[in-house]
Amino acid sequence: xxxxxxxxxxxxxxxxxxxxxxxxxxxxxxxxxxxxxxNIQNFVELFWVTSNSIVPVSRYLFNSLFISAAxxxxxxxxxxxxxxxxxxHPFPGRKFIFAVILLMLMFTPEVIQIPRYLVVSQLGIMNTxxxxxxxxxxxxxxxxLLKQFVxxxxxxxxxASRIDGxxxxxxxxxxxxxxxxxxxxxxxxxxxxxxxxxxxxxxxxMQDDEMKNFPFFLSTLTNNLANNVARQxxxxxxxxxxxxxxxxxxxILQGKVIxxxxxxxxx
Amino acid sequence: MxxxxxxxxxxxxxxxxxxxxxxxxxxxxxxxRISYLxxxxxxxxxxxxxxxxxxxxxxxxxxxxxxxxxxxFIGWSNFQYLIAQDLLFLKYALPNxxxxxxxxxxxxxxAAFLLAWLISKLRGxxxxxxxxxxxxxxxxxxxxxxxxWLPLLSGDRIGYLNSFLLKIGFxxxxxxxVTSPDLLMNSMIVVTLWSSMGVGFLAMLAxxxxxxxxxxxxxxxxGIKNNLQELWFITIPSMKPQMLFGAVMAIVTTFKTGAxxxxxxxxxxxxxxxGHLIVNHINDYGFIRFEMGYAATISVFxxxxxxxxxxxxxxxxxxxxx
Numbered sequence: 001x002x003x004x005x006x007x008x009x010x011x012x013x014x015x016x017x018x019x020x021x022x023x024x025x026x027x028x029x030x031x032x033x034x035x036x037x038x039n040i041q042n043f044v045e046l047f048w049v050t051s052n053s054i055v056p057v058s059r060y061l062f063n064s065l066f067i068s069a070a071x072x073x074x075x076x077x078x079x080x081x082x083x084x085x086x087x088x089h090p091f092p093g094r095k096f097i098f099a100v101i102l103l104m105l106m107f108t109p110e111v112i113q114i115p116r117y118l119v120v121s122q123l124g125i126m127n128t129x130x131x132x133x134x135x136x137x138x139x140x141x142x143x144x145l146l147k148q149f150v151x152x153x154x155x156x157x158x159x160a161s162r163i164d165g166x167x168x169x170x171x172x173x174x175x176x177x178x179x180x181x182x183x184x185x186x187x188x189x190x191x192x193x194x195x196x197x198x199x200x201x202x203x204x205x206m207q208d209d210e211m212k213n214f215p216f217f218l219s220t221l222t223n224n225l226a227n228n229v230a231r232q233x234x235x236x237x238x239x240x241x242x243x244x245x246x247x248x249x250x251x252i253l254q255g256k257v258i259x260x261x262x263x264x265x266x267x
Numbered sequence: 268m269x270x271x272x273x274x275x276x277x278x279x280x281x282x283x284x285x286x287x288x289x290x291x292x293x294x295x296x297x298x299x300r301i302s303y304l305x306x307x308x309x310x311x312x313x314x315x316x317x318x319x320x321x322x323x324x325x326x327x328x329x330x331x332x333x334x335x336x337x338x339x340f341i342g343w344s345n346f347q348y349l350i351a352q353d354l355l356f357l358k359y360a361l362p363n364x365x366x367x368x369x370x371x372x373x374x375x376x377x378a379a380f381l382l383a384w385l386i387s388k389l390r391g392x393x394x395x396x397x398x399x400x401x402x403x404x405x406x407x408x409x410x411x412x413x414x415x416w417l418p419l420l421s422g423d424r425i426g427y428l429n430s431f432l433l434k435i436g437f438x439x440x441x442x443x444x445v446t447s448p449d450l451l452m453n454s455m456i457v458v459t460l461w462s463s464m465g466v467g468f469l470a471m472l473a474x475x476x477x478x479x480x481x482x483x484x485x486x487x488x489x490g491i492k493n494n495l496q497e498l499w500f501i502t503i504p505s506m507k508p509q510m511l512f513g514a515v516m517a518i519v520t521t522f523k524t525g526a527x528x529x530x531x532x533x534x535x536x537x538x539x540x541x542g543h544l545i546v547n548h549i550n551d552y553g554f555i556r557f558e559m560g561y562a563a564t565i566s567v568f569x570x571x572x573x574x575x576x577x578x579x580x581x582x583x584x585x586x587x588x589x
Contacts (some may be wrong), residue, residue, distance in 0.1 A: 001385055001386075001397065002397075004382075005397045005400040005401060006400075007399040008360070008400050008401055008404055008461065008464075009403060009404075011404070011407075011415040011416065011419065011461070012403050012404065012407070012415075014415060015407075015414065015415050015426075018414075018418070039462060040525060057495065077332070077464070078308045078312065079309060080307045081305045081306065081309065082305065082306045082308070082309035082310070085299075085302035085307060086306065087302075088303075089299060089302040090300035091296075091302040091303065092292075092295060092296060092299070094302075097306070097310070100318070101313070102574075104313070104317050104318070105515060105536065106515055106518065106573060106577040107317075107321070107322075107519070107573055107574075108315065108519045108522060108573075108576065109283050109518075109522040110326050110523045110525070110546065110574070111323055111523070111546065111549065111566050111570060112317075112320040112566050112570070113549065113550070113553065114324065114327070114549070114553040114554075114559050114563055114566065114568075115319070115320035115321070115323035115324045115327060115563065115566075116316060116320045116564050117553075117582075118320075118323065118559075119315060119316060119319055122387075123315075126580075134312060134315070135313040135316045137308075137309075137316075138312035138313035138315075138316055138317055140317070141314070141466070141516075141546070143309060147427060152510055168301045168305075172305070190274045190466065193406065195430075198486045204553040204554075212589055218414075224358065225379075235414055236414055238413035238414075238418045238534075239407075239415065241407060243407055246406040247403060250399070250402065250406060251399065252480055254395065254398070254399065254517070257469055258398075258469065258472065258476070259473070259474075259510070261469045261472070261473035261474070261479040262473040262474065262476070262509075264470045264473070264508070264509060264512050265474075265507070265508020265509055265511065265512060
């Protein structure tokens with residue numbers, strides 16, 4: 001068990017080591033797994049050398065941070081808003097809507113890239129931040145997890161607050177949101193992962209380089225990486241930057257994720 | 268005369284009751300206006316970027332569309348071409364996808380379940396860290412994956428895996444892990460399996476941890492002797508919903524990891540189409556050859572495939588009584 005988890009995590013340890021290796025260590029033979037003289041030369045290269053290019057790396061990083069933050073806020077808000085009535089209001093059509101969401105849970109948007117591309121171009125949001133944000137806003141998994149979680153909240157609690165004169169918005173913000181914090185944290189992680197590593201929107205919907213995000217920049221660094229010496233160090237650092245926020249988020253919120261997943265059954 | 272007036276009257280009554288029905292329905296809808304307001308933002312995005320594209324894909328799949336001229340209806344001929352004449356598809360994309368999906372899907376799923384079960388046997392905070400170690404690989408999204416695996420699998424003796432295997436004498440010439448057509452597929456499978464312990468894995472872990480412990484005690488009294496019996500008779504039945512969720516997520520991730528072959532080998536299409544999956548085929552026709560109608564046909568085919576894969580898992584894990 002322990003051995004297996006070490007094997008699983010080896011490449012991750014490798015990525016940390018790789019980022020701090022000076023150039024002569026990146027290409028020595030026999031290759032060393034662990035860094036011997038750690039230095040930050042690669043970080044310097046990534047930020048300083050590439051700042052001379054047309055679009056500096058900080059711009060890509062800013063785009064990525066901005067889009068991810070916006071999408072985390074957007075996705076959690078939109079999903080929570082949708083999950084609450086789906087779970088607690090007997091409005092006409094709710095069964096149908098939930099059935100459609102369940103059905104779409106089974107499909108991944110990646111397979112319908114072409115019509116999506118057409119929709120985005122028809123909406124005229126190519127080359128804007130909206131073009132990054134809107135396509136990732138509807139996350140069926142998010143609504144699904146939240147709905148299952150809201151199902152656990154007793155109806156009597158909502159009844160009581162309604163009798164006390166709370167309207168739907170107050171019920172939503174004062175009761176549903178606080179009680180769903182674990183699930184909301186989970187959805188936040190999922191949506192962050194989703195948009196932080198998303199190359200698709202940059203590749204398809206953005207024509208201007210300064211609108212593209214960090215993973216896209218990374219993919220330009222790694223083109224033909226296998227037989228390319230230049231920029232290996234910078235790419236290693238960039239990969240580290242891609243990984244760390246995800247990891248930190250997950251470590252902080254791990255317990256909440258597990259408690260959400262306990263209710264994640266499809267019934 | 269009499270009859271005509273009667274039928275007129277009944278039509279009149281009918282229209283009144285219809286109108287009443289509409290008013291009742293409208294007032295019912297209106298009374299839930301806040302519910303609709305709440306779900307509106309999601310539904311709009313959902314419709315725009317998921318439902319409409321799927322409908323559009325189905326529509327486009329019957330047309331010839333190159334992205335410039337308006338689509339031209341050509342009936343079933345895209346589908347006919349796909350299943351009868353598209354050699355690249357029949358010879359590489361389809362078998363590759365099946366091979367890939369069958370190993371990574373059920374294989375990864377079984378691995379996820381076993382791991383979750385083993386982890387649940389661990390105690391205390393140690394469990395948390397092992398779970399983290401298992402989940403972390405799925406955080407290394409997309410491109411970052413290449414940074415990790417390319418140097419490890421690099422084809423010369425500098426590659427970490429080659430250098431290691433050479434040192435212990437397992438192989439005597441460096442293997443071309445990602446550029447040789449024979450090995451690319453296996454590398455893709457290993458890398459995808461490595462990163463497949465995602466949401467489904469967490470759900471299963473949570474499911475196992477949440478099984479009512481009194482059930483185990485009851486099981487012991489009823490004569491359950493070992494861990495395996497416990498697993499089969501108690502754990503799996505009480506976490507069926509999570510098993511199903513895990514299965515659905517496994518299928519979704521399996522079919523969406525299409526780019527991995529291109530990323531690993533650094534070539535598009537992959538060497539001798541060894542890592543050519545249906546998703547690559549869609550991108551090939553859609554964004555390189557601009558035959559969007561035909562690419563839509565392939566997407567529809569893939570959607571149908573995913574749908575049946577899911578139906579199968581519902582059949583296996585779905586709760587039939589409810």
